[in-house]
Amino acid sequence: MRREQTLADRITGSAVWRSVVRHGYPDTQRNQALIIASNVFLHIHPVKIKRYATKVTYTFCLGGLSFFMFLVLTMTGVLLMFYYIPSESQAYESMLAIEGSVSFGQLMRNMHRWSAQGMVIAVFLHMGRVFYTGSYKPPREFNWVIGVLLLVTTFLLSFTGYLLPWDQLAYWAITVGSNIGGAAPIVGPQVNRILLGDLQIGQSTLIRFYTLHVIFLPLIAAFLMAVHFWRIRKDGGISGPL
Amino acid sequence: MAELANNSTAPAAQAIDEARRRKLLELVRGRALARPTDLAEDEVMVWPSLVVVEAVSAVVFLGILTILSVLVNAPLLERANPQQTPNPSKAPWYFLNLQELLLHMDAGLAGVIVPTLALGGIAAIPYFDRSPLGVGILGTSSKGRKIIAFSAVFTTVVLTGMILIDEVIGTGTQWGIGRYLQEEQGAPEWVGGIVLSALIMAGTIGVFVVFVKGIFRPTRRELIIALFTGFFVAYWVLAIFGTSFRGEGQELTWPWNLPLEHH
Numbered sequence: 356m357r358r359e360q361t362l363a364d365r366i367t368g369s370a371v372w373r374s375v376v377r378h379g380y381p382d383t384q385r386n387q388a389l390i391i392a393s394n395v396f397l398h399i400h401p402v403k404i405k406r407y408a409t410k411v412t413y414t415f416c417l418g419g420l421s422f423f424m425f426l427v428l429t430m431t432g433v434l435l436m437f438y439y440i441p442s443e444s445q446a447y448e449s450m451l452a453i454e455g456s457v458s459f460g461q462l463m464r465n466m467h468r469w470s471a472q473g474m475v476i477a478v479f480l481h482m483g484r485v486f487y488t489g490s491y492k493p494p495r496e497f498n499w500v501i502g503v504l505l506l507v508t509t510f511l512l513s514f515t516g517y518l519l520p521w522d523q524l525a526y527w528a529i530t531v532g533s534n535i536g537g538a539a540p541i542v543g544p545q546v547n548r549i550l551l552g553d554l555q556i557g558q559s560t561l562i563r564f565y566t567l568h569v570i571f572l573p574l575i576a577a578f579l580m581a582v583h584f585w586r587i588r589k590d591g592g593i594s595g596p597l
Numbered sequence: 598m599a600e601l602a603n604n605s606t607a608p609a610a611q612a613i614d615e616a617r618r619r620k621l622l623e624l625v626r627g628r629a630l631a632r633p634t635d636l637a638e639d640e641v642m643v644w645p646s647l648v649v650v651e652a653v654s655a656v657v658f659l660g661i662l663t664i665l666s667v668l669v670n671a672p673l674l675e676r677a678n679p680q681q682t683p684n685p686s687k688a689p690w691y692f693l694n695l696q697e698l699l700l701h702m703d704a705g706l707a708g709v710i711v712p713t714l715a716l717g718g719i720a721a722i723p724y725f726d727r728s729p730l731g732v733g734i735l736g737t738s739s740k741g742r743k744i745i746a747f748s749a750v751f752t753t754v755v756l757t758g759m760i761l762i763d764e765v766i767g768t769g770t771q772w773g774i775g776r777y778l779q780e781e782q783g784a785p786e787w788v789g790g791i792v793l794s795a796l797i798m799a800g801t802i803g804v805f806v807v808f809v810k811g812i813f814r815p816t817r818r819e820l821i822i823a824l825f826t827g828f829f830v831a832y833w834v835l836a837i838f839g840t841s842f843r844g845e846g847q848e849l850t851w852p853w854n855l856p857l858e859h860h
């Protein structure tokens with residue numbers, strides 16, 4: 356029995372389509388396994404997982420949300436970079452331009468700002484979820500430590516981004532923040548000096564924070580997340596009742 | 598509501614009775630009848646079971662974020678001006694807990710030593726608590742959940758109390774003792790700002806541990822639950838004080854009297 360070929364059949368049967376997508380429609384277990392295994396983004400997942408691991412009330416999606424916000428921040432951040440100028444004399448003006456004359460500039464900035472706040476909260480709460488479900492226990496000790504490093508990186512990402520608008524809020528928050536760092540016993544003055552690149556916040560601080568914010572720390576975060584996610588799988592998937 | 602509606606028909610009432618009977622049976626046998634296999638063996642395909650959850654939460658979350666971003670603008674004040682210090686000057690909100698501590702003690706202790714110890718302690722948790730008991734259960738057990746509630750209330754009340762006492766006697770004077778030692782006995786600043794402050798913090802945590810041990814006879818995991826909850830709640834209580842109750846000159850005030858918006 357032959358059924359008539361639809362347009363969709365012809366497209367998905369074509370040589371071009373099949374060179375890209377190496378599995379059929381995922382309505383059989385075989386294809387559902389293939390779609391996970393043959394897609395670089397999906398193959399971060401195993402093919403099968405424990406049923407309880409899909410329960411929203413177990414993870415509250417918090418780790419996933421933290422990662423998702425990191426992605427949103429990366430995308431909106433790249434868009435903002437097209438317009439933002441990390442210069443003492445032009446940073447503030449470029450912020451005004453992003454808000455006033457760039458199409459969707461204000462929206463991009465808002466999304467970047469609010470998801471930055473959201474990420475700090477989500478990561479913190481994720482740590483709480485992992486703790487209260489005892490998910491740090493062996494064999495997951497090391498992933499918990501990686502998590503703590505991710506928390507610190509998230510704080511630093513947020514902190515370095517805070518200076519960039521170069522308004523009164525930014526300037527003085529970073530002044531207070533780096534004074535706290537500068538109060539460290541023994542190494543305090545050096546820490547402060549390394550952070551600011553100067554005796555007070557100025558052009559050298561701005562370019563330091565900018566570079567840390569847009570490339571150095573995101574790379575560190577991505578690196579740590581790669582280890583984090585890899586480890587979740589190597590530790591036997593997310594934890595669950597014994 | 599649904600139960601009430603169902604009760605009006607006899608077969609439905611029977612079904613409810615049947616459900617009760619099964620629940621009782623479960624209680625007696627100690628496990629759910631409905632469980633097809635053991636939890637650990639019950640597996641599903643990631644596509645669609647997990648991918649759907651991820652996709653839906655991503656869309657919902659992106660929707661919320663977009664709506665929020667359309668409605669509320671990120672703050673942008675006047676151009677940075679190094680000559681003009683705003684009063685109060687505040688760090689970003691997630692560091693305001695440190696800034697709050699800073700008011701009460703030496704800056705190095707509050708801003709660097711305490712957070713370093715806290716983070717180090719948190720990172721070390723899995724190397725102290727290695728028993729697999731209670732994995733996968735929120736709060737470990739009903740006792741664990743009671744400990745969480747107790748620690749949360751204790752931390753909130755005691756911390757608020759300590760801040761208020763300091764406010765009455767003089768913020769940053771270690772309840773007057775530090776000021777007395779410095780002004781009357783000629784002790785150097787660090788005696789109050791570092792030694793005394795550290796003792797007060799360690800002492801408070803010590804009292805807390807004694808309470809938890811006395812009331813709950815906790816296992817190691819449960820004691821760590823108590824301490825972690827203390828940290829978790831202290832982080833937010835201090836941050837809330839810093840964001841919402843510190844006005845000009847870092848004086849305690851009501852949120853509506855705050856001169857400056859902080860985000």
Ligand code: HEM
Nearest residue numbers: 414418419421422482485490498499502503505506593594
């Ligand atoms: C940028 C920050 C982070 C991201 C993107 C992230 C992401 C994730 C994701 C997606 C999972 C899978 C399960 C879930 O969603 O809960 C997970 C699990 C886990 N995370 Fe994180 N995480 C971050 C920070 C942290 C922190 C701060 C900690 C702890 C201090 C931590 C410790 C863990 C552990 C131990 C697991 C395994 C949990 C289990 O087996 O149930 N992570 N993380």
